[in-house]
Amino acid sequence: MSTPSLVHAVNVHKSFGRNEVLKGIDLDVSSGEVVCLLGPSGSGKTTFLRCINQLEKIDGGRIWVDGELAGYVEKNGRLYTLPDKAIAAQRREIGMVFQRFNLFPHKTALENVTEAPTKVKGQSRAEATKRAHELLERVGLAERADHYPAQLSGGQQQRVAIARALAMDPKLMLFDEPTSALDPELVGEVLRVMRELADAGMTMIVVTHEVAFARDVADRVVFMDGGVVVEEGPAAQVIRNPEHERTRAFLSRIRSQEEQHEVPGA
Amino acid sequence: MSSTPASTLPGPAGEGDGRPGPIHAVPVRRPAVWVSVVITTIVVLMVADVLVTNKNIHWPFVFQAMIQSPVIRGLLLGTLLGTVGSMALGVVLGITLGVMRLSDNWVLRWVSWVYVWFFRAIPRYVLLSTMGVLGYLWPKGLEVGVPFLHQVAGWFGGELDPYITTVNANHLFVGLLGGILGLGLSEGAYMAEIARAGILSVDQGQHEAAHALGMSKSTTMRRIVLPQAMRVIVPPTGNEAVGMLKDTSLLVALPVTAEMFYQLSAIGNREFEPFAISVAAILWYLILGSVFMAVQAWLERRYGRGFGSRTATEWGAAARVLGRLNAGAR
Ligand SMILES: Nc1ncnc2c1ncn2[C@@H]1O[C@H](COP(=O)(O)OP(=O)(O)O)[C@@H](O)[C@H]1O
Numbered sequence: 001m002s003t004p005s006l007v008h009a010v011n012v013h014k015s016f017g018r019n020e021v022l023k024g025i026d027l028d029v030s031s032g033e034v035v036c037l038l039g040p041s042g043s044g045k046t047t048f049l050r051c052i053n054q055l056e057k058i059d060g061g062r063i064w065v066d067g068e069l070a071g072y073v074e075k076n077g078r079l080y081t082l083p084d085k086a087i088a089a090q091r092r093e094i095g096m097v098f099q100r101f102n103l104f105p106h107k108t109a110l111e112n113v114t115e116a117p118t119k120v121k122g123q124s125r126a127e128a129t130k131r132a133h134e135l136l137e138r139v140g141l142a143e144r145a146d147h148y149p150a151q152l153s154g155g156q157q158q159r160v161a162i163a164r165a166l167a168m169d170p171k172l173m174l175f176d177e178p179t180s181a182l183d184p185e186l187v188g189e190v191l192r193v194m195r196e197l198a199d200a201g202m203t204m205i206v207v208t209h210e211v212a213f214a215r216d217v218a219d220r221v222v223f224m225d226g227g228v229v230v231e232e233g234p235a236a237q238v239i240r241n242p243e244h245e246r247t248r249a250f251l252s253r254i255r256s257q258e259e260q261h262e263v264p265g266a
Numbered sequence: 267m268s269s270t271p272a273s274t275l276p277g278p279a280g281e282g283d284g285r286p287g288p289i290h291a292v293p294v295r296r297p298a299v300w301v302s303v304v305i306t307t308i309v310v311l312m313v314a315d316v317l318v319t320n321k322n323i324h325w326p327f328v329f330q331a332m333i334q335s336p337v338i339r340g341l342l343l344g345t346l347l348g349t350v351g352s353m354a355l356g357v358v359l360g361i362t363l364g365v366m367r368l369s370d371n372w373v374l375r376w377v378s379w380v381y382v383w384f385f386r387a388i389p390r391y392v393l394l395s396t397m398g399v400l401g402y403l404w405p406k407g408l409e410v411g412v413p414f415l416h417q418v419a420g421w422f423g424g425e426l427d428p429y430i431t432t433v434n435a436n437h438l439f440v441g442l443l444g445g446i447l448g449l450g451l452s453e454g455a456y457m458a459e460i461a462r463a464g465i466l467s468v469d470q471g472q473h474e475a476a477h478a479l480g481m482s483k484s485t486t487m488r489r490i491v492l493p494q495a496m497r498v499i500v501p502p503t504g505n506e507a508v509g510m511l512k513d514t515s516l517l518v519a520l521p522v523t524a525e526m527f528y529q530l531s532a533i534g535n536r537e538f539e540p541f542a543i544s545v546a547a548i549l550w551y552l553i554l555g556s557v558f559m560a561v562q563a564w565l566e567r568r569y570g571r572g573f574g575s576r577t578a579t580e581w582g583a584a585a586r587v588l589g590r591l592n593a594g595a596r
């Protein structure tokens with residue numbers, strides 16, 4: 001490899017009880033790259049994202065983020081588990097956007113964005129507030145700063161969630177189906193913000209069913225099924241000419257669903 | 267959609283085009299409202315009749331007794347300070363125990379469970395009487411030091427003073443301080459269950475979002491989870507506080523005499539006015555209970571931020587009920 005990967009995952013295994021969900025995932029994401037993870041429901045995409053920022057502990061394999069082994073230090077051929085504080089420090093470098101937004105409902109949009117910089121990074125309130133206003137402006141919600149999440153639409157909440165993650169200046173952003181919980185007419189505003197983020201050079205791993213977004217924005221598409229990577233390659237190639245039968249079946253199923261959605265609106 | 271022809275629609279027509287207009291309907295008759303108004307009025311009048319005309323209540327005596335200085339002193343110390351102090355201790359203990367109960371550390375989980383098991387089983391009256399005689403265990407004072415060190419040193423033929431400091435047990439366990447300690451320890455057990463339910467009511471996604479931002483477990487608990495849990499914790503805590511207000515009348519078991527009901531009873535026994543004294547006590551408890559409810563309503567609004575004010579909806583519901591009553595009575 002010419003450039004060192006920002007994410008370097010090797011042979012990642014994860015089971016829930018007897019159910020082996022990840023069966024040896026390899027993935028490399030270089031700095032500035034946008035990778036879309038596609039795959040049918042239950043194929044392990046969410047689990048893999050959660051393993052990258054250690055919301056789940058992996059059973060086998062290794063994940064390095066920016067050259068640092070996630071969750072462990074290796075000394076004299078032995079692995080030592082990192083203490084909670086060190087794991088929290090590693091997570092600071094990774095922003096995560098959830099399918100169900102998970103904004104803090106007792107805090108306004110602005111407070112959602114300033115919470116982690118002030119409490120985790122020790123930024124001053126003034127500094128964090130200034131930065132939060134800039135970020136809210138960037139996601140198009142400058143006038144919604146004082147609204148509570150319950151007073152915002154799903155699309156607005158998800159954009160606040162993106163601003164909240166960006167406030168920690170992460171090196172990597174993980175998106176887990178960020179538009180799946182949204183009404184169809186609100187999907188566009190969130191995808192637009194994500195596309196701008198990609199254009200600005202953010203490294204992103206995006207789990208999505210939005211094939212058009214993957215085709216237009218992603219540098220690379222990874223297709224997962226049954227806990228393994230079935231196929232990966234440049235976005236246009238995997239989506240236009242999938243090599244694998246399972247990829248083809250999945251893409252045609254997605255397309256027919258999209259057409260069904262489009263009929264009533266047409 | 268096609269509109270229904272005007273000719274098939276009975277009732278007054280709206281605008282000139284014959285489409286249905288505003289609704290001015292006759293409300294449903296509610297005879298049950300009238301019946302309940304009559305019955306309630308009769309009962310209220312009967313009670314009022316007793317209160318006003320019964321010569322054995324001696325109202326002037328009731329009001330005088332309420333404001334006697336030993337009664338006021340008892341009210342401020344045993345009743346109010348006792349409630350506030352033991353609730354403060356109970357809330358802090360309860361939230362700590364609730365967090366411990368949900369910890370990854372099995373020792374803390376176990377300690378919390380045993381604590382709740384122990385203090386929930388003991389009646390407050392019995393707990394307070396026990397505290398009153400706890401001083402007998404340490405007639406020379408309560409020594410704080412290394413457990414069993416004295417005995418262990420003895421086995422090796424040595425003499426060691428294991429004590430770091432000595433507390434006068436009769437100061438710690440009796441009097442109002444002992445009462446607050448006893449009631450607070452007991453309350454901690456109930457508050458632990460309330461706090462646990464509150465913490466569990468917060469969505470798992472909130473923990474995950476906070477962790478993903480790099481927050482430690484303790485920051486997540488303090489800044490994200492507990493403030494949201496408070497919304498669930500506050501209403502039952504209000505009930506607990508009103509319950510505690512009433513349970514301060516058990517302080518006599520310790521004994522604490524600077525307490526409102528004890529002082530009123532003393533006056534009642536002296537003046538042979540047992541009933542008037544009960545009325546005086548009930549009036550004080552009603553007044554204090556109302557104040558507590560107001561504080562609770564304020565707290566609920568405070569912790570309901572971002573969730574839509576439930577108190578407001580309750581007032582709204584009350585207003586709607588009243589409105590319906592009016593409509594029915596018209
Ligand atoms: N916390 C969990 N406990 C047990 N099983 C889980 C858990 N999380 C996910 N799974 C299982 O792992 C499999 C993969 O889930 P997931 O990663 O959510 O897939 P995807 O995001 O691709 O739809 C599913 O069979 C799911 O039931």
Ligand SMILES: [Mg+2]
Nearest residue numbers: 045046047177
């Ligand atoms: Mg998923």
